[in-house]
Each structure stands twice: as structure tokens, then as C-alpha cells.
Amino acid sequence: MIERIEEQFPGAITDRHAFRGDVTIVVARESFLEVVDLIFKDGYQLLVDITAVDWPERQIGDRLVRFDVVYHWLNMTSQERLRIKVRVGAGESVPSLVDPALPPRFKTANWFEREVFDLFGIPFENHPNMVRLLTWQDFPGHALRKDFPLDGGDPFCMADSTAPYAQFIPTTNP
């Protein structure tokens, strides 16, 4: 599979490794949708999971590339799994798999992408409904970033909240 991707889109795979039998490829953001199209036609049709990993200090070249967006695919015919990573810096976005302009192949990506947006603050381009999934809409910050404190910073995570009762809640620990 990986050979075929490299054949069709030379330079799309920027890095690859295998650990304990899990194959991982790192795909450039620009060629991500093309690669997804190819692997879908090759049988990787079940999108198992989308998540992200935060590496706040990581530098690649001379650029800070903070996030790995991690996709897990399963080929239900051969039962092989493939992990694709897309690396983005803070503030950069990733192409959405539920873009209305694309064929509706991975409807499950809708909520997974919203969850990644919610917990990491990585936006997805052309997502039809890019709002938070698990936390409330004016939650301060993104909970799974490494610089987000474990206790949430303030007891009720209500800083800058527009809810009417927020003013009655202390925003710092006494």
C-alpha cells in the first residue's frame, strides 16, 4: 500500500515507521485528501478513529510543528490497519473529510473532527459544523493541550464565560 502511495504521489509521505506491527505514515497536509482517496479505493474504508497529539516544543526544520493529527484506518477485507499522521502547527488547519464537496465516504469524521477541534483547537477546513463537541461553547482553552492545567485553571472553567450565572462564580482559587 505504502509503495503504491509513493508511486502515485511522490513526496506525499514525509516519514514512516512501524512499531509493534503498527504501520504509520506521515503525510503532507497538501496531499492528504489525495492519499485518502487512494487508500479508500484500496479497501481502507472503515475510518476507526481521529485524534491528535500535542508536542508543544517540537521543531521540524526551522518551524514549530506542534500537533500530530492521527487517523486510524481499517481495511475490512485484509484486516490491515494503517495510521496516517498529518503534522500542523498552531493555528493551521487540516482538510476535513466531511467537506460537502467530497463524496460522503467517512461520515463518522464529523464528530471525531469536532472532538479534535474541541480538545486541541485544530480547525478543519470546510467542516459543515465546526463547533465544540464535548465541552461547552465558551469553554476557556482546549483541554488536551499540554499547556492546559490538569485542574482546569479555575474551579469551574468559567473565565470569560457569557453565561448569566458566571459572575457569581470565583474565577481564581482563593
Place this chain on the structure above:
Amino acid sequence: MATMESIALATQALDGDKMIVNMGPTHPATHGTLRIVLELEGEFITRATPEIGYLHRGVEKLGENLSYNQFVTLTDRLNYCSSIMNNVGYTGAVEKLLDLEIPERAKIIRVLVSELARLADHVVCIGINAVDIGAFTAFLYLFKQRETVYDLFEMAAGQRLHTSFTRVGGLFRDLPDDFFPLAERFLEECPLAIDELEGLLTRNPIWHDRTKGIGALSPEEAISWGYTGPCLRACGVPQDLRKSQPYLGYDQYDFDIPVGTTGDVFDRYLVRVEEMRQSLRIIRQALDKLRELGPGPIIVDDYKVALPPKEKVYSRMESLIHHFKLIMHGIEMPVGEVYSSTEAANGELGFYIVSDGGKSPYRIRVRPPCLPIFSSFDQKVRGLLIADAVAELGAMNIIAGELDR
């Protein structure tokens, strides 16, 4: 900011001919804290907007600050109807990261308790689904069996719901002797209870009216929505990780994978009932295997991973040091990332662990089986009645603890 808009829906908003009705977060049919905002035209649903996150406890964030063995207790709180399967799935992922082979007896016991948990989970799912639709009796007949399963868990792990039964490298203790007679009795009584359940529901015309054709889905659509587990198999896709990617020696057990045809509520019910029978077959084989194998270790004999026995800690210097090192500094982890998945009662339960070699995981991700399934709710209930939405919700088997993490 659009914060108050959603709260304003709670009273009642009229938009043309549409009425907006809130189902949840404390609706008796949501079984947990889910909220669904339904837009109705007359009696028919034109749009359903699920709002989740009421039970979001930040399990993944907590996991980044706990040691590998401490996280086991948090996995109990994911799918609390079958917590032992989450324990098994999580420790399996850590063992894959460590490239560790666990003792044979531990494997068989893990299979045994997983299948008991699958049974209990299906009992809850079918029982509650039937209660929501109006068939109360089936629930009572089955809950007697569920009670026995929890008695067995209590004997094995000391806890009924939050079992925390597994440890990295095996189990924290062996099954007690009085576990086996009760398990044998359960194997005799449970098939009769399943027969009674089938007698009440399978050919019941009211049950047919309420469940047939509700929430039907084509296999292609189901795969696109990321379905796994009984819901996917009811659509006619024979995908079961126990068969297709065997773990814990599932390839040595003899069992079948039931599949449905249409994926509607009725098919999901049939698939679950048959899976209960297949689980009983696996439990029978696991008990026989345990008897054949005889007593043996239930955790690896590697003191860099598993704690040495207490007698040794008190009497031998080296074991004391191992004990201290493990408690204070944790397991020495390789640097790398793994994704490991098991077939839980709801579908594929995956754990993605990124390790930087530290005491706690750098990132731990729980892939819940019911999140993708629930995300298709809006599409599936459009054009149906509220009563059908309740049937559909029950048959999806949404467990909020796992959905929101």
C-alpha cells in the same frame, strides 16, 4: 457567543410549524446524561441534534498524569455496564506497547470474564430497550441472570461494577474456588432465561411492530458511519475482531458470528440474543480449559512490570527494591506508539497510547465504540416518531460514560 441560544430551546421555541422538544439530559429513556433536541412537525421528527459531553470527565487528560496501572481504575468508568472488558482492552494495549506475553491462565480468565461482561451488557441493552418500548417483563427475567454475573464479578474482583480486575502483565488475583460452582449453575440457568426472553419477544407481534424497519441501514452506510460491533453485524457485515484479528487466544475457541440483514432495531435485538448464546459457548469452553490447565501463575514473573508477591517483599531485599522502584518510578516503558483494539460489547474499543518512556503515557486516547454509532442518530430518526427514536436510541446501546469519557 451563542451560549444562551441552546438553553433557550429548553423552554419551548416555535419555528413556523415546528415544535422543539428536549429529550434529556434527565429523560428516563436516555439512560445516562444525553440531551437530544428534537424538532418536530406534528408527531414526526424533522431534525435531531444530540448534545453530548454531560459526562465528560477528561479521562484522557487524567491518564496523562497517572501511571499505567493507575489508569485501569479509570477504564472501569467508561462503559460501566461491562467494565471488566475495558480493563482487559486497556491492559492489552499496554502489553502490546511492552511486547509482553501474559500467562496462559490469565488469558483464559480474561476471556471468561469478558464474555460474562458481554452477556451482562447485552442483557442490559435488550432489557432496557424492551422497557422503553413497553415490554417490562423481559427486563425482570433477564436481570436475575445479570445479578448472577455481578455476583461472579464480586467473587473474582471484589467489586460488582468497578472491577479493576486486570493489571499490566496479567490479573491482580486468581479466581476463588467458589467461583466455579456458581459459574456452572449460571451456565445451566442462563440459556433457559434467554429462551424465556425469546418466548416473550421474538415472535411477539407488538414487538415486531415497534422494532421492524426502525433505523435500518445499508452496510455501506454503516461502514461510512464507523459502525462496529453488534450494530454493524446487524447490517450484514460479519466483522468481529475476535475472529478477524484474534487476541487472547480467541482463535482456539469455537463460536459463531451472528449477522443480520437490514440493521434495524429488530435485527440488532436478534444479533444480541444470539451473541449471548455464543458467549455462553465460549464461557463453557473457557471453564473447561481452566480445569485442564490446572493452577498456574496469573501474572508475569517479571518484577520490572508486575509487583512481586507480598511475602517476598517482606522477606527478600531484591523484591523490596523492585516493589519500591515499581511504585515510585513506574514501569520502564519503551518509546513508541501503539493502537490496540478489542471487541467490546458495543463494538471496537480501541486504546491508542503514545509513550515517551516516562512513568505515565504521553498521550492516551480511548476510541469509544458508541460515539460513531451515536453520531448517525440524526440521519436515522428523521421522519420517524418520538417513540421510534426511543427504540432506536435503546438499540444503539449508548453508554454515556464511554461516549463522553
